[in-house]
Amino acid sequence: MPGTTQPIPEASLRRLPVYLRYLQTIDSNVVKYVSCPDIAAHVHAEVIQVRKDLEAAGIAGRPKVGYELLKLISQLESFLGWDNTKDAFMAGAGSLGAALLGYTEFVRCGLSIVAAFDNDPAKIGTRLRGKEVLHIDQLAPLAQRMHVHMGIITVPGGAAQQVADLMVSGGILAIWNFAPIRLSLPPEIVVHNENLYCSLASLSQKVETLLRQRRAASDSAQSSTPNAEEVCTNEPA
Amino acid sequence: MPGTTQPIPEASLRRLPVYLRYLQTIDSNVVKYVSCPDIAAHVHAEVIQVRKDLEAAGIAGRPKVGYELLKLISQLESFLGWDNTKDAFMAGAGSLGAALLGYTEFVRCGLSIVAAFDNDPAKIGTRLRGKEVLHIDQLAPLAQRMHVHMGIITVPGGAAQQVADLMVSGGILAIWNFAPIRLSLPPEIVVHNENLYCSLASLSQKVETLLRQRRAASDSAQSSTPNAEEVCTNEPA
C-alpha cells in the first residue's frame, strides 16, 4: 500500500544517531562517499546491521560506491526530524531541568527548550540557564498560543501525571518523561519514558551477578577448586 | 550444567523494578499473596509477560495461590541486587551530577553515591547536595582503598573515556555512563550507557512522523480527500 511505511525498529532508531555523529566528524572536503563497512568499523558495529538500519530509515546507496556523505547526513537528519527544530516546554525547574538545559547539542537534534515551568513561587520569574521559569498554570495556554508540540517532564513522580494532562490539554503531542511513573495518556500522544530506576535495575543486577561470581570463584579458590568464570556483559553501545 | 544460569533478557530486567514498585505500595498487613493477573492489571502489562519475567528472575509461585507478597518483594530485591547497597563514585560535579544526587530513592535500589569528583578547582572541597566534591585525581586511589566498585560518569563527552580509564584503574567494575560517547573498556567491565541523544532520536523521529501525517491529512483534507490515519506509538511503560 503506498504511503504505508513500515515503522523502523526501536533498536535501529537508537543506533542511527550514533552513525550520524560519526559522519559529522568526517571532513566533507576530503571524503565524498562513505560505506557501511567504514561506518561499522568506526562505531564498532556489524556491517550488515548498519546497512539494514539505513535501509529501515529508507536510505539507499550505490553498490560499490557507498553513500554520498553529505546526502546521507541530511537524509538521516531529515529522517530523525533533526532538520527542523521543534520548540519544547519543560515542566520542572529543578536540577534535572537545569542539566537538560545544559545539553546545548539538543538544538542540533531538533529540540529547542524554550521555557521551563514550575509551581515553586520562589522560582517563578527567575531564569534557569538563561531560560525563563514560568508558573505551571501558564503551560497549557502558552503551549496552545505558541504551537509548542513537545513537552519534557522533570517534576517528581507525584506531580507527573497532572503535568502530563496539562501538556495534553495544551495541545502537546509528544512527551519526554523523566519522572519514574507510567503516564496514562491518550494513545495518540507519543511518550518516551526515561526511567532511571529501570536502567539502574539493569546495571545493578549485572553487578550483583558479577560480584556473586567473584565470591564463588574466590570461595572455590580457597577450597582449592579454582574455576573463575569470564564474564562479558559489556553493552554494544 | 549446574550453576550456569540463563541471563535474563534486558527487557525483562527493565520491567522488574516496575513490578517491584507496585508491590511495595501494597499493605502487607492486609494482602499476603499477589498473583500475576493482579500485578499485570496494576502495571498495565500482560499476565503472561509478568509470569515469564518472574520466571526469568528465577522466582516461583504456587498454583492457584500466587506469590507470597513479602517473599516476592525480597526475592526481586535480591535478584536486582537492591538488598545490599553498593557505594558509587560519581565523576562530574555539574548539574547532571546534582540531579542524580537528588534521586534519594537510589539508596533503596542498592546505590549509594558517596562522593563526587571534578577537575574544576572552584568545585573541589565544596559540597554537592551534601556530598563532598574531591579532585578527580583522587578517584582511583580512593576507589581502591574504599573498595568502591561502581562509577557514574556525568562529565562532558570529551573527558569521559579518560575518566572511565581512571575508574577501571581504581578497581571499579561497573560504570553508569551518562556521557554521549561509546567507552572502550575491558570486556569484563559492566557498562550501561544512558545516551540521551539516542532517546531523543527515538522521540523526535516519532514526532516528525506524526507531524508529517498530520500535514498530509490536512493537505488531503483541503484537496477533499480526508484520510487522516490514527497513530499509536505510545510506549508500554
Next chain:
DNA sequence: TAGATTGTTAATCGATTAACAATC
C-alpha cells in the same frame, strides 16, 4: 469438585545475521 493460578511446552513474531545476486 470447580475454578483460578502457576508451570511448561509450543507457536508466533520480529530483529538480527547470513548468503548470494546485482551493480558500479
Next chain:
DNA sequence: TAGATTGTTAATCGATTAACAATC
C-alpha cells in the same frame, strides 16, 4: 575484468504470546 559494495532474500535467533497441563 575483478573486486568491493549495496540490494534482496533466506536462515537464525530470541523474545513474546499462546495453549494446555499441573496444582492447590
